[in-house]
Amino acid sequence: MSITVKNLDYTYPSGVTALNNVSLKINKGEYIAIMGANGAGKTTLIKHFNGLLKPTKGHVLVNDIDTITSSVAEMAKIVGFVFQNPDHQLFLTTVEEEIKFGPTNFDFPEEQIQEDMEKVVTFLNLKNLLKRSPFSLSEGERKRVALASVLVMNPEILILDEPTMGQDAIQKRNIAKMINELNQQGRTITLVTHDVEFVAECQPRVVAMTEGRVIADGMAKDVLTNLEILAKTKLRPPQITALAWEIANQEQSFPKDVITISEMKTNLLEFRR
């Protein structure tokens, strides 16, 4: 078991209740997307996964450690957290220092730090930016630096808040590929995203949230083709799903639960026969 959320409530000091009786189990090695409208409580939920926020009520267990009793530093070795806004985690003068900061603080051996850094910068296409200041970089580049500085710690659980936001097509594909690889290496991945097209192609388990509650939890294919859930979470169906619905409007035998391009092609060719 990786993460267990039990009857979690969270109320901000301002009095706003952001989470309302959330229960959720994330197994080791799973790949989960948490989806929902702005303000649904997604980010508040994942901030509990590394102890940044402590439950107002209920419990969050990470590898059987209760986050109430553990420090964020302790959790940082297990849980890597990549913020939505990279400026919230970048503060050093060069990209290289930024990436080395975590492992240096944990006294990893210098050679290993160098080796791990080489790996992530190659992976994230940051090699020729190592000497630059993070603040001279574009939004998309800064986001990759923030991701690199977390990945270099080799966390067992990786939490990403809107990893594809502001990324161009190539970086998006790289991120999708990288997340898949990290997941195949056995890491647990939890990400928050609005990007239905990304989720349609990557097909993680989807947890849908509205107003601080989980309203659906299932396969991407089931959640993203459910009109009621989409409406409640203010998500739009993937383009391919919308096309399937439009076709099914006129040809009732056409399946409505189609989310990927390849599924759509198969269905179209079958339908043609």
Place this chain on the structure above:
Amino acid sequence: MENIIQIRNLKFSYRPSRQPAIREIDLDIRKGEYIAIAGLSGCGKSTFCRCLNGLIPHFYRSGVMKGSVTVDGLDTRELPLYEITQKVGMVFQDPESQLMALTVERDIAFGPENLGLPREEIRARVEEALELVKIAHLRERAPHELSGGEQQRVAIASVLALQPKILVLDEPTANLDPAGAVDVLNIIENLQVQKKITVIIVEHRLELALQSATRLLIMHDGTLVFDDKPEKLIAKDIIPAEAYGVQMPSLIQLFTQLMDEGHSFSQIPFNIPLAASIILSELGSARSTSE
């Protein structure tokens, strides 16, 4: 039709020693066009936007600008920034960076107040802007309490109160959820249709932007590598488009893949209803010819 923007031999570096962010751009934009700009991160899109609204050269003074940008017949180098902002309204990715007043209404009034306009005129402009972006019901609210999509609409309204002829939007939907993004893009389309405002929008979500844009620019490494109707993008090879950071909407990918596999279609659709009707009529007719 009249060119509202003329760009000649534009080059720009943020510092004399730095690589140029804009290497060479020549471009004419006609009044009332709706232009989408795409490209890899770091390709110069945001720099280009700053050239349009005069932040370059007036604000980024340590930079080196060559060539000229003419907006509504006037050279931006010779026009003070406050005059350019009345011609070119700029909306950024993060609406919070643009909002500062305690109520929505005050925020929208800020620009016209600073121009020293008469009270009645300010009031009329605020009302019009509130109506145009459909946020009259939010007038008394504090901008920081609103959702991202609402905040972005307030930011657009604040810019509209200066009655610009051109609206430049730098990834205005990047921080919004899908419903908020659609809201904002619908509002923008409306402005272009109703008010004949020229729209220039940097947008990664082509599946949304291409429903309204009549012209697509792709930037790469500080130059324009594509400038044509969006449909033409498909006629060219799909792979170079992606190398330039342009993510083909999955609808377009579907059609391109079907065409690669030997199907032919009368056109490539950019919206769902058209796509469905093309599939139903043309994949169907393929059935009758192949049998």
